[in-house]
Amino acid sequence: MTVNQSPNVIVVFTDQQRWDTTGVHGNPLDLTPNFDQMAGEGTHLYNAFTCQPVCAPARSCFQTGKFATETGCYRNSVPLPDDEKTLAHYFKENGYYTGYIGKWHLAAEEPVSRKRQGGYDYWLAANGLEHTSEPYKTTVYDNEQNPVELPGYRVDALTDAAIRFIDDREKQANPFFLFLSYLEPHHQNRTDNYPAPDGYEEKYTAKWIPPDLQALGGTSAQHLGGYYGMVKRIDEALGRILDTLKSLGIREETIVLFTSDHGCHFKTRNHEYKRSCHESSIRIPTAITGPGFFHGGKKKELVSLIDFPPTLLDAAGIKVPEQMSGHSFLPLVNQEAGDWENEVFIQISESQVGRAIRTNRWKYSVSDPDADRIYDASSDRYVEEFLYDLAADPYELTNLIGFRSHQKVAEVLRGKLLKKIIQMENETPVIQPAAPKESGQRGVMDEEVWL
Structure with missing residues (x-):
């Protein structure tokens, strides 16, 4: 067991996951027992929202702590400027070993060159994972841009890689920061569908439909079964990550944040799946556990994705940079945020x-x-x-x-x-x-x- 004074930090980041896919938000299909347990044992951010409901801009906000217009990454295909400091830089400056696994979407090249990898020590990722891989054929790239083929369903392939990273880093003296970025439950662009693991789509087709989709339809009748199946497999992966921490004896000293970049409205609000002001686009499932967040309970204050970077730094004992636009919600957990501004600001682009x-x-x-x-x-x-x-x-x-x-x-x-x-x-x-x-x-x- 490590004896770090600084906690390990893991971000489990999904793509295009609605908040109401989770049991703690009323979904009756038991898709997320691990997330639900994590929310119960840690801190559940009941009202969490993205600040930019599209992939790359939201990711730029999470990596830098700045709004998308501040970095220039206000739409997809705009690379993160080389001189922007990311969470990796801040954690590294404070003795952490940093790793990134999965979808990046902040470069304009594939594979991503070393200078475009956001300062992470360990890299096993693709810029456009939806274009380099298929559900059962995952191709990512290492630090030196060499292709790496990972076996299994894509969620499992990335989870296996994350477990190997955690197991290796647990043996080292310094704490680690890992950003695990899944593609799921995002649609597969080439086929415009939601390919769940074999047998999962059938299990959830024609089951519970959120009220907005009942009223508006969109592509939900075609896609919701596969979408739910992808969410189920992600939650199983989250359980494996938490089990890994427990088996290594480091769960109590590791912060785990689970969240998503934005939601999915299934073509009910515009011609595609996101990029709108509606709850289906902007509201995201969010729970955090670990040192500082155990038994935090359900927090109903409005929290933005822009608040996540300063919160993680604050919880790790790292000074929050003045240039970050958000605020640490650690005082909310400690019931010390009497003046919390209960509103969120959203920038919308591309649509x-x-x-x-x-x-x-x-x-x-x-x-x-x-x-x-x-x-x-x-x-x-x-x-x-x-x-x-x-x-x-x-x-x-x-x-x-x-x-x-x-x-x-x-x-x-x-x-x-x-x-x-x-x-x-x-x-x-x-x-x-x-x-x-x-x-x-x-x-x-x-x-x-x-x-």
Whole structure:
């Protein structure tokens, strides 16, 4: 057993996983018993959200602790600048051995050159894992860009590699930081489907359907069985990781964070699976266990993916860099965060140039209909697009934007969103209110506006 004063840190990162795939969020199919147990024994971040609902931008935020517009990685295919410090750099500076396994998606080359590997000591990854591999044929690359073929279903192949890494590092004197990045439950691009392990899709087809998908459909009838099967195998992999830590005697001294880059709306909100302001795109399953997080309970405060990097550094006893945009949620766990700002700021790209804010009660989103969604990182003019009352309409089926009954709500949220844009992007755009329309019987009490 190691005798590190600094805890080991493992991030288990999935791709495109909805929060409601988990039992602790009401999914009845028993897909995630290991995640659910982890959430119960550690800290469950009940209201966790991505800050950028698409792959590469979300990953840039996690690696650097900065919003996507700060690094320039506001859309896919923009490589992380060489001079950006990542979590690997900060952990290495404090005596950690660092490893990255799986999907990277922050370079513009395959295999990823050494200078584009984010400063990680150990590398077994592919930039576009969905393009270098198939469900039962996993190809990744080592530090020197040599191809490595891993046997088994892709989730298992990466898990086996992670277990080998953990077993090897446990024998060393210094603590380790491992970022394990799965592709699943992301779709396989080439076939536009969700290929679960053999036998798993059949088990979950035509079972429980989330209410938003019941109402809106999209591709959920075709894809949900395979998607759930992928989630099930990921949870089994999480169990193997936790069992490995237990068998090596280091579970009590290892922080494990499980989360995802964004969700999946199954083509109900736009022409593909994410890149929207809706809960199905932005809400992510998140639990953390280990030193500092045991018995933290369920935290219902709103937490952003941008808060994860400073939290991990803080929990490891490493000073949080001033340039990081988020805040450590360790005080929430310790019940010391009396002034926690209970709202999250979201940047949206590729499907639109959009911005959104989510509070306890409300969702408010704007976009620039004339912007170039590929080449414009931001805009000086946005138009109101969506307003949802999440208390009355948790599945976001009725867009209230422009309703006369909700003018005050929109005004308050417009101010909150502008404040966030000014703070995080150093820009002062104009937000054009939506055209007013009648709202029938609807009304909002004064005290509800600020929730």
